[in-house]
Amino acid sequence: MPITQEHELHRRRRGRNYGLGLVLGGFVALVFALTMVKVTNLGATQTPGAAAPAVTTSEDKP
Amino acid sequence: MTDVTTIAEGDAGFRDYVALLKPRVMSLVVFTALVGLLVAPGGVNPVVGFVAVLCIAVGAGASGALNMWYDADIDAVMRRTRSRPVPSGRVRADEALALGLGLSGFAVTILALATNFLAAGLLAFTIFFYAVVYTIWLKRRTPQNIVIGGLSGALPPMIGWAAVTGSVTLAPVMMVALIFMWTPPHFWSLALFMKADYDAAGVPMLTATHGRRTTRRHILAYAVALVPVALGLGLTQIGGPFYLALSLVLNAGFVLGALRLVRRDEALAEADAYKAEKAFFRYSLWYLFLHFGALLLQATPGVPGWGG
Numbered sequence: 121m122p123i124t125q126e127h128e129l130h131r132r133r134r135g136r137n138y139g140l141g142l143v144l145g146g147f148v149a150l151v152f153a154l155t156m157v158k159v160t161n162l163g164a165t166q167t168p169g170a171a172a173p174a175v176t177t178s179e180d181k182p
Numbered sequence: 183m184t185d186v187t188t189i190a191e192g193d194a195g196f197r198d199y200v201a202l203l204k205p206r207v208m209s210l211v212v213f214t215a216l217v218g219l220l221v222a223p224g225g226v227n228p229v230v231g232f233v234a235v236l237c238i239a240v241g242a243g244a245s246g247a248l249n250m251w252y253d254a255d256i257d258a259v260m261r262r263t264r265s266r267p268v269p270s271g272r273v274r275a276d277e278a279l280a281l282g283l284g285l286s287g288f289a290v291t292i293l294a295l296a297t298n299f300l301a302a303g304l305l306a307f308t309i310f311f312y313a314v315v316y317t318i319w320l321k322r323r324t325p326q327n328i329v330i331g332g333l334s335g336a337l338p339p340m341i342g343w344a345a346v347t348g349s350v351t352l353a354p355v356m357m358v359a360l361i362f363m364w365t366p367p368h369f370w371s372l373a374l375f376m377k378a379d380y381d382a383a384g385v386p387m388l389t390a391t392h393g394r395r396t397t398r399r400h401i402l403a404y405a406v407a408l409v410p411v412a413l414g415l416g417l418t419q420i421g422g423p424f425y426l427a428l429s430l431v432l433n434a435g436f437v438l439g440a441l442r443l444v445r446r447d448e449a450l451a452e453a454d455a456y457k458a459e460k461a462f463f464r465y466s467l468w469y470l471f472l473h474f475g476a477l478l479l480q481a482t483p484g485v486p487g488w489g490g
Binding site for chain 2: 129132133135136138139140150151153154156157161
């Protein structure tokens, strides 16, 4: 039997589902972007003298 | 319990879960973490930097959710916090706990993968310090709660710095010290004009345990002790003439404001509805915002720093 009456509760549930969907989609996009950056940077570090990943840079500037 | 309340409890809207993360507290965390990240030497890939700040923000939000899980009984008594998701019944306490633990795990793990273990470890420590040391151990026990607990609010710029450099030096320590010393006068000035709330909840605020006279004196003491910290930060590698000049002005105003508070008593304050106390509280927000803004400006290429 289809729900014929829209209740305030359904609106809240729908909002929560859309919100969670957006968060999960955003998380997937984020991990993808991060992966792309890591993969490209990894290539660069294999050439001697190229910018090393952040971990090895030490503090001071001249 | 009727059916109606059962449904209401299980069906919070999305914004109730967002409210669990204390978005307003998060804005300060995001700003200071971003500055810590941007002034750190070496620079960072923009995507990695964005992920790092996001992780720090989510970690801070997670500790906010843990705080709301544990403090639901206090929040229910205080007028300011009565309508929060847990005391108002929109979100169950165990949901807040699950959200806090889950997001903490995500934030720390992703930060470790995106940057390094030092930054991730510092984030984990910050969450632990806020949720366990401050919320569970100190808040209900000692009027020094916000002094010590303030450390967790002070750490974000150091996490941002560590995310870029993988190390911690004097400059990030001084940034942490600045927020750490700033927190007590900031919160105590709030406690001066929000009095009835903390008293009713039985939270040992300094105003309740040692009186308002003492609180005013403590505010002045911290405002004075803050001066060398703020100026000292200007002498580190990330400071510069512009920062130092602005800091001098801001600190003079802060100490003068605190002096004004010490000279007032409660009768005087009540007569003008805590005007000076509220002004001092607002000023303290600008004080911190402008100090970190100045650090950001010093890091901009072309702005003269120390021999840089």
